[in-house]
Amino acid sequence: MTLYASLAETLGARIQQGFYRPGDRLPSVRALSLEHGVSLTTVQQAYRLLEENGLAAPRPKSGYFVPANRETPALPAITRTAPRPLEISQWEQVVELIRTVPRDDVVQLGRGMPDIGSPTLRPLLRSLSRISRRQDMRGLYYDSIYGTDALRQQIARLMLDSGCQLTASDLIVTTGCHEALSASLRALCGPGDIVALDSPSFHGVMQTLKGLNIKALELPTDPIQGISLPALEMALEQWPIKAIQLTPSCNNPLGYTMPEANKRALLQLAQRFDVAIIEDDVYGDLSYRYPRPRSIKSFDEDGRVLLCSSFSKTLAPGLRIGWIAPGRYLERVLHMKYISTGATATQPQMAIAEFIAGGHYEPHVRRMRGQYQRNRDQMIDWVMRYFPPGTRASDPQGGFMLWIELPESFDTLRLNRTLLTRGVQIAVGCIFSASGKYRNCLRMNYANKASAEIEQAVRTVGETIQELDEQ
Ligand SMILES: Cc1ncc(COP(=O)(O)O)c(C=O)c1O
Numbered sequence: 001m002t003l004y005a006s007l008a009e010t011l012g013a014r015i016q017q018g019f020y021r022p023g024d025r026l027p028s029v030r031a032l033s034l035e036h037g038v039s040l041t042t043v044q045q046a047y048r049l050l051e052e053n054g055l056a057a058p059r060p061k062s063g064y065f066v067p068a069n070r071e072t073p074a075l076p077a078i079t080r081t082a083p084r085p086l087e088i089s090q091w092e093q094v095v096e097l098i099r100t101v102p103r104d105d106v107v108q109l110g111r112g113m114p115d116i117g118s119p120t121l122r123p124l125l126r127s128l129s130r131i132s133r134r135q136d137m138r139g140l141y142y143d144s145i146y147g148t149d150a151l152r153q154q155i156a157r158l159m160l161d162s163g164c165q166l167t168a169s170d171l172i173v174t175t176g177c178h179e180a181l182s183a184s185l186r187a188l189c190g191p192g193d194i195v196a197l198d199s200p201s202f203h204g205v206m207q208t209l210k211g212l213n214i215k216a217l218e219l220p221t222d223p224i225q226g227i228s229l230p231a232l233e234m235a236l237e238q239w240p241i242k243a244i245q246l247t248p249s250c251n252n253p254l255g256y257t258m259p260e261a262n263k264r265a266l267l268q269l270a271q272r273f274d275v276a277i278i279e280d281d282v283y284g285d286l287s288y289r290y291p292r293p294r295s296i297k298s299f300d301e302d303g304r305v306l307l308c309s310s311f312s313k314t315l316a317p318g319l320r321i322g323w324i325a326p327g328r329y330l331e332r333v334l335h336m337k338y339i340s341t342g343a344t345a346t347q348p349q350m351a352i353a354e355f356i357a358g359g360h361y362e363p364h365v366r367r368m369r370g371q372y373q374r375n376r377d378q379m380i381d382w383v384m385r386y387f388p389p390g391t392r393a394s395d396p397q398g399g400f401m402l403w404i405e406l407p408e409s410f411d412t413l414r415l416n417r418t419l420l421t422r423g424v425q426i427a428v429g430c431i432f433s434a435s436g437k438y439r440n441c442l443r444m445n446y447a448n449k450a451s452a453e454i455e456q457a458v459r460t461v462g463e464t465i466q467e468l469d470e471q
Contacts, residue, residue, distance in 0.1 A: 003038055004045035005290070008053075011046065015055050015066055026056055026064040052370045053289055070377060073384055073393045076254070076405040076441070078228070081218040085194045085239060086434045088210035093413070093431045094203045100425065107457035109444040110416075110427040112252065114400065115371065116316045117448075120364035124315060127351040127358075139347040145338055147173020147323070148349040154356040155323050161291065162249075162284055163298030164307070166325055172334055173323050173344045177282045180308035180324035181245075182208045183340060184278045187332040188306075189214050189242045195278075196235055198227040198246040200253055200403070200432030200441070202280065205245055209434075216434040217241065223394050223403075226251065226258035229265055236273040243276045249293045250283035253403045253432055253443040255396025257287060263296045270304055276329070281309040282322075285365050287398035288373040303327030311352055313399065314365055319348040372400045372447065379446040382455055386462030388469065400447035403429075406465065410440040418464050424457045 001009070011032075014020060027035070032043045047064050050056035057067040097110055131139050146152065152168035159166055174180040181204065189195060191213035197205070199218035209216050217235055220228040227246055235241060244266070248258040258266075270277050279296045287293055297307040306329055310322025321344065326333040355361060379402050383393050392405040406412070412428045419426060429441025444461070448454060 001291075004042045005049060007032070007036060007038060007042060007046040008049040008290070012050055012053065012055050015050075020066045022066050022069045024066045025062070026066065028063055049290055052366065052373075054373055070380070071384065072380055072395055073391055075223045076392045076394060076403060078222045079199050079218075079220050079438075081199050081220055081437075082435060085215035085217045088206045088216055088434045090203070090431050090433070090436055091207060091210065093428060093436075094207055097203075097425075097427055097431065106420070106423050106425055107453060108425045109454075109457060109461070110425040111445060112313070112401070113317065113445060113447060114313050114315075115368065115447040115449065118364065118367060118371075120360065120367050121315065123358060123360045124351060124355045127354040128347065131347055131350050131354075139350055141346060142343045143346045143349065145172075145334065145343050147171070147344055148346065148353060150357070151321075151349045151353040152323075154353050154361075158285070158356065158361065159325070162281065163294035164325065165298075170325050170327075170330075171323050172326065172330070172337055173321065173349060174308075174310075174337060175322065175341045175344050176312055176317070176320045177280065177308050177310035177322040178204050178208075179337065179340060180310070180322045181205055181278065181280060182212075183333050183336040184306040184308060184324065184326065184329070185209065185212060185214065185243070185245070186336040187326070187329050188276050188278070193242040194239050196232060196239075196241050196244045197434075198248075198251070199434075200429065200438055201245075202247060202252050203431040205280070206432075206434055214242075218434055221254065222256070223254050224256050225262060226256050227266070229262060229269065232266070233269055236269060236275065241273070241275055243278055244270060245278040245280070247280040247283070248296060249281055250287050250396070250398030252283060252399060253394075253401050253427075255394045255399060255401060255403065257289075257293050257397045260294055263294070264299055267296055267299050267305070271302070275304075277305045279305055279307045281307055282313050283399035284309070285314050286369055286372060286400070288369055288376075289397065290369075292398075297325060297327075300327065303329075306333065314361075314368070315352065315355075319352065320345065321348050321352055369398070371449065372398075375400065375446040375448075375450055376402070378450045379444065379458065382458040383462070386459045388462070388466050400445055402444045402446060404442050404444065406440045406442075407469075408440055410465070410469065412439060412442045415442070415461075415464060415468060418468065419461060422460050422464065424460050426461060
């Protein structure tokens with residue numbers, strides 16, 4: 001750990017332990033530099049890191065302060081789920097969402113799109129065009145079925161941040177995280193098998209289960225702690241579960257990060273019952289806390305965790321580049337990847353490898369994390385201002401999605417139909433459940449910089465909810 005990161009950690013711990021209270025002035029840069037025997041620049045870097053993590057806020061000419069407590073709505077309730085494996089429904093609702101393309105006359109709050117307008121992405125665009133102009137034609141060849149070696153080496157290096165000590169040969173590049181997840185499921189399960197899931201859960205996984213005739217056992221999930229471990233233990237005792245699939249860091253759609261102790265306990269359960277874990281880490285690098293949370297994979301000693309991820313949320317989803325670290329299942333996963341897309345597209349792999357090797361990934365992700373955290377606070381403010389009293393909302397710890405819970409009888413399918421005539425799109429809650437639960441919930445994207453247009457769209461959502469509620 002660098003000197004400034006270690007100083008930021010020390011100060012952050014003091015703030016979190018209540019040594020400094022919300023609104024308190026923090027020690028001056030000079031005082032800290034003398035106290036810790038480090039340069040003024042190191043202290044300034046530490047303060048910038050604390051600022052990014054929302055633990056310190058600068059005031060012009062006055063120094064740094066502990067930010068005042070944020071006002072937040074009540075959290076969604078711990079989810080209740082059917083106590084048996086289910087076949088998946090909801091394809092029609094999912095297709096309604098995923099067939100949409102960007103349109104100038106619709107504010108899309110529904111899709112899982114990051115902000116791709118940041119100047120920190122420009123070197124990637126330059127790499128893409130340089131590669132397509134190069135004379136050696138490498139980008140037009142099939143690359144190895146495992147993926148471009150230069151990219152796999154960079155991914156292995158990035159994964160050190162989540163505590164994973166892997167090499168390029170432990171990784172397979174895939175066509176997005178979607179292919180990583182589906183290759184994992186097909187490698188582990190056959191028709192009629194059961195997969196345990198956190199709930200609500202990413203619709204892409206559930207629709208893959210549907211396509212493969214695999215049943216979903218949804219488990220109660222806490223909006224702060226994640227999947228209920230006692231419920232998982234009971235389910236493992238009762239059902240022949242083949243795999244546990246979950247997104248434990250910066251979850252979509254609930255936004256929580258499972259505490260490290262729960263991640264370790266979950267792995268122990270998987271070992272005891274000898275089941276595999278399919279860990280989706282697609283938002284992990286967008287955690288608002290630095291260092292980012294460790295993955296379950298980082299504790300895995302017997303290769304039972306298949307870690308799936310991609311650059312879709314950190315860079316851009318149109319690149320369609322993801323990866324999988326499949327542990328002991330590597331050969332089977334490779335076969336499943338081969339029969340689904342063969343080799344992954346070469347040019348975007350080369351461009352991303354160049355982008356990371358050029359030192360552009362970390363500054364880009366740091367900037368996006370800060371932006372998404374600020375946007376989260378702004379979005380929550382708007383929800384409190386424009387949504388009816390009693391609205392519950394998640395408190396995301398990373399990524400760019402907010403989960404909203406309305407009173408039990410409210411129907412967000414009807415809400416979405418009305419909103420589309422008013423130029424706003426949301427993601428309806430039922431697509432995040434195997435059986436169409438969460439009809440009273442919705443998910444909103446806050447990736448793009450706050451603007452009057454987005455505020456107006458959120459206001460329209462709130463007003464339409466009130467209007468439909470009164471009918
Ligand atoms: C949790 C989760 N996993 C996987 C994916 C799919 O990622 P990709 O676009 O890389 O296939 C998404 C996209 O929305 C997601 O939210």
